[in-house]
Amino acid sequence: MEVINPEEKVEGKALYHQVFEQQKAYQYELGNRSAKERIAVLKKLLKAVMAYRPQFKEAMWQDFRKPAVEVDISEVFVVTSEIKHAIRNLKYWMKPKGVQTPTALIGSSSFIHYEPKGVCLIISPWNFPINLTLGPLVSAIAAGNAVMIKPSEYTPHSSAVMKSLIEEVFNPEEVAIFEGDQQVSQELLELPFNHIFFTGSPQVGKIIMSAAAKNLSSVTLELGGKSPTIVDRTANLDEAAAKIMWGKFFNAGQICVSPDYLFVHESVKDGLLNKFVQKLKAFYQDSMASDDYPRIVNQKHFKRLMSIIDDAREKGANLITGGEGEGSQRFISPTIISDVRDDMRLMEEEIFGPVLPVKTFNKLEEVVKYIRKGEKPLALYMYSRSKKNQKYILQNTRAGGTCFNDNVVHFNQNNLPFGGSNNSGIGKSHGFYGFEAFSNPRAVLRQPTRFSMMKFLFPPYNAVKEKLVDITIKYM
Ligand code: NAD
Numbered sequence: 001m002e003v004i005n006p007e008e009k010v011e012g013k014a015l016y017h018q019v020f021e022q023q024k025a026y027q028y029e030l031g032n033r034s035a036k037e038r039i040a041v042l043k044k045l046l047k048a049v050m051a052y053r054p055q056f057k058e059a060m061w062q063d064f065r066k067p068a069v070e071v072d073i074s075e076v077f078v079v080t081s082e083i084k085h086a087i088r089n090l091k092y093w094m095k096p097k098g099v100q101t102p103t104a105l106i107g108s109s110s111f112i113h114y115e116p117k118g119v120c121l122i123i124s125p126w127n128f129p130i131n132l133t134l135g136p137l138v139s140a141i142a143a144g145n146a147v148m149i150k151p152s153e154y155t156p157h158s159s160a161v162m163k164s165l166i167e168e169v170f171n172p173e174e175v176a177i178f179e180g181d182q183q184v185s186q187e188l189l190e191l192p193f194n195h196i197f198f199t200g201s202p203q204v205g206k207i208i209m210s211a212a213a214k215n216l217s218s219v220t221l222e223l224g225g226k227s228p229t230i231v232d233r234t235a236n237l238d239e240a241a242a243k244i245m246w247g248k249f250f251n252a253g254q255i256c257v258s259p260d261y262l263f264v265h266e267s268v269k270d271g272l273l274n275k276f277v278q279k280l281k282a283f284y285q286d287s288m289a290s291d292d293y294p295r296i297v298n299q300k301h302f303k304r305l306m307s308i309i310d311d312a313r314e315k316g317a318n319l320i321t322g323g324e325g326e327g328s329q330r331f332i333s334p335t336i337i338s339d340v341r342d343d344m345r346l347m348e349e350e351i352f353g354p355v356l357p358v359k360t361f362n363k364l365e366e367v368v369k370y371i372r373k374g375e376k377p378l379a380l381y382m383y384s385r386s387k388k389n390q391k392y393i394l395q396n397t398r399a400g401g402t403c404f405n406d407n408v409v410h411f412n413q414n415n416l417p418f419g420g421s422n423n424s425g426i427g428k429s430h431g432f433y434g435f436e437a438f439s440n441p442r443a444v445l446r447q448p449t450r451f452s453m454m455k456f457l458f459p460p461y462n463a464v465k466e467k468l469v470d471i472t473i474k475y476m
Contacts, residue, residue: 012187013187013190015178016148016178016187016188016191017191019148019172019173019176020119020148020191020193022172022173023119023146023147023148023172023173023174023176024118024119024146025173026146026173026174027116027118027119027145027146030116030144030145030146030173030174031115031116031118031144031145032144033144035090035091035094038090038094038141038142038144039087039090039091041141041174042083042086042087042090042138042141042142043087044169045083045134045137045138045141045169046080046083046084046087048165048168048169049076049079049080049083049134049165050076050080052161052164052165053072053076055161055164056071056075056076056130056158056161057071057072058157059155059157059158059160059161060075060129060130060155060157060158062157063126063129063154063155063156063157063158063297064155064252064254064294064295064296064297064330065291065294065295066251066294067291067292067293067294069292070250070251070292070294071130074128074131074250074251075128075129075130075131076130077412078128078131078135078411078412079130079131079134079135079138081412081414082134082135082138082139082414082430082431082434083138085414085431086138086139086142086431086435089431089432090142090435093114093142093432093435094114096111096112096113096114096444097111097112098110098111099111099112102476103476104472104476105445105453106453107447107448107451107452107453108445108446108447108448108452109445109446110443110444110445110446111444112441112442112443112444113441113442113444114143114435114436114439114440114441114442115144115439115440115442116143116144116145116438116439116440117143117145117194117195117218117438117439117440118145118146118194118195119145119146119147119148119193119194120140120145120146120147120148120193120194120195120196120197120438121147121148121149121150121188121189121191121193121195121196121197121217122136122137122140122147122148122149122150122197122198123149123150123185123188123196123197123198123199123200123208124136124149124150124151124152124199124200125152125154125199125200125201126152126153126154126155126158126297127251127254127255127256127297127352128251128255129151129152129155129158129159129162130158130161130162132199132222133149133151133162134162135429135430135434136197136199136220136429136434137149137175138434139429139430139434139435139437139438140197140438141175142434142435142438143435143436143437143438143439144439145194145195145438146173146174146175147174147175147176148175148176148177148178148188148191148193149162149166149175149176149177149178150177150178150179150180150184150185150188151177151179153179153180153181153182154297154298155297156179159179160179162177163177163179182204186211189208189211189212190211191215192215192217193212193215193217194217194218195217195218195219195220195437195438196208196211196212196217196218196219196220197219197220197222197429197437197438198219198220198221198222199222199223199256200222200223200224201223201224201350202223202224202225202375202423202424205221205223205425205426208221209221209426219426219427220419220425220426220427220428220429220437221420221425221426221427222256222418222419222420222425222427222429223256223378223420223423223424223425224256224350224352224378224420224424225260225350225374225375225376225377225378225420225423225424226260226261226349226350226351226374226375226377227257227258227259227260227377227378227379227380227381227399228259228260228261228262228263228367228371228377228380228381229244229259229260229261229262229263229380229381229382229383229407230262230263230264230364230367230380230381230382230383230384230393231244231262231263231264231265231268231272231382231383231384232265232364232382232383232384232386232389233265233267233268234384234385234386234389235268235383235384235385235405236383236385236405237268237271237272237275238275239383239405240272240383240405241272241275241276241278241279242275242279243383243405243406243407244259244262244276244356244383244407245276245279245280245283245334246283246408247259247381247407247408248334248354248356249280249283249284249293249334249354250408251294252293252294252295252296252332252353252354253351253352253353253354253355253356254294254296254297254301254352254353255352255408256378257378257379257401257407257408257410257411258351258352258407258408259356259379259381259407260350260351260377261340261346261347261351261356261357261358261359262356262357262358262359263359263360263361263367263370264358264359264360264361265360265361265362266360266361266362269338269358269360273320273336273338273358276320276321276336276356277320277321277336280321280334284334287331287333287334288324288326288329288331288333293334295329295330295331296330296331296332296353297330298330299327299330301330301352301353302325302327302330302332303327304353305325305332305351305353305354305355306325306332307345308345308346308349308351308353308355309323309325309332309335309337309346309355311344311345311346312337312340312344312345312346312357315341315343315344316339316341317337317338317339317340317341317344317357318337318338318339319335319336319337320336320337320338320358321333321334321335321336322334322335322336322354322355323335323337332353332354332355333354334354335354335355335356336355336356336358337355337356337357337358338357338358338360339358340357340358340359344357364389364392364393367393368392368393368396368397371397372396372397375422375423375424376398376399376400376420376421376422376423376424377399377400377420377424378399378400378401378419378420378424378425379399379400379401379402379403379407379408379410380393380397380399380401380402381402381403381404381406381407382402382403382404382405383404383405384404384405390404398421399421399424400418400419400420400421400424400425401416401418401419411430413430414430414431415431415432416430416431417429417430417433418430418433419433456468457469
């Protein structure tokens with residue numbers, strides 16, 4: 001195996017090409033590792049993630065003042081639980097899965113053999129820098145792949161810590177990481193990867209998919225969009241208020257599965273909005289002074305969010321709470337806005353920040369009609385005690401995932417597929433679904449060598465064979 005010589009000073013495209021070729025050459029050795037060997041690698045990664053915990057906290061505080069407890073909940077725990085889940089289940093996932101034999105193929109036996117896709121690229125966003133980089137990596141390793149990673153340039157401290165971790169745990173022919181911006185992404189995307197796992201915006205998702213098309217690389221696209229929350233008049237308002245405030249303002253709303261906007265039944269609107277304000281007070285007291293409330297990731301996003309709030313105010317929306325911004329700190333207070341109209345920017349684009357627009361409804365049909373007009377959301381949440389209403393929403397809307405009487409936490413249910421649908425994503429991740437995304441389910445059919453029914457179909461054809469074909473078509 002040719003090893004990169006650090007003296008040689010290969011950089012940029014040439015380096016990506018060199019690492020890609022190394023990984024391509026090494027992929028069979030890697031792919032042929034047993035479940036036990038892959039588990040040993042996952043254990044090594046788990047140990048490193050635990051050892052780097054303090055550094056993750058320090059880096060994310062520097063990147064956007066992410067509270068240490070939120071780093072533990074939404075970064076470290078998500079990755080460690082994904083690793084432990086894979087360790088517990090990998091032997092079973094890798095086992096060939098036998099399938100039934102149709103009568104027409106009697107005598108043969110068939111099974112699915114999960115083989116690694118080969119050399120994969122992971123491009124990740126900034127909002128959960130560790131979770132959304134190492135999470136997919138766990139699935140890629142479990143499935144036996146070599147991986148090249150491009151983390152986000154918006155959270156440089158977190159990316160630098162991940163680089164140290166990756167370089168400590170892996171050789172570059174197994175896993176390599178390249179920091180940098182979209183230019184690095186685009187140069188990497190020129191390589192003929194066997195699979196590309198991208199997490200980010202729908203706009204960039206389209207760029208990734210067209211780059212992948214040039215090499216016919218398969219893709220998993222974990223995207224975003226506007227995820228609605230519905231509160232009907234049967235809901236437990238106190239519980240709904242607490243959960244929505246937590247789901248909306250965790251990570252300062254910079255979450256792909258954050259409730260983007262709210263639909264509340266007219267009759268419970270005032271009660272719910274009052275409870276929102278009470279819960280926010282209980283959570284953060286003074287959000288500016290609170291160490292439990294993060295900052296917006298950069299000035300670009302700070303300005304974007306403030307202009308979304310200004311646009312709503314100018315167009316006559318009602319500010320229930322918040323709306324304050326402090327540019328030097330990239331701070332925006334938890335903001336709730338009611339009386340919103342569809343021509344306001346906060347109802348047109350994904351908010352991805354601490355702003356919750358509130359709409360009202362009288363009949364659930366109005367909500368369904370509104371949601372159907374937009375793109376399929378990544379998540380759809382409903383607070384309701386009515387099973388009938390829950391069923392109605394499930395049957396009459398489409399979404400990547402749904403929680404009833406909760407939000408966001410389905411991300412942590414590793415037995416469920418996580419991902420969107422069309423504009424909110426293509427393909428699924430987490431647990432077995434992540435393993436599957438990085439695998440090719442190879443179809444294997446085995447015939448006995450001494451006798452095979454196939455000989456009845458070989459030429460020369462005659463009346464008996466024609467009859468056999470006729471019976472097959474009619475009765476099998
Ligand atoms: P983004 O799409 O701007 O960037 C994501 C990654 O793509 C970064 O590494 C970036 O460097 C790279 N990139 C940006 N422009 C590129 C280009 N033109 N060509 C190639 N690569 C490019 O997303 P973001 O701002 O980092 O994250 C926010 C978005 O991600 C939101 O839409 C959010 O909903 C979505 N998201 C989805 C999930 C999910 O699991 N479905 C999770 C988190 C975030």
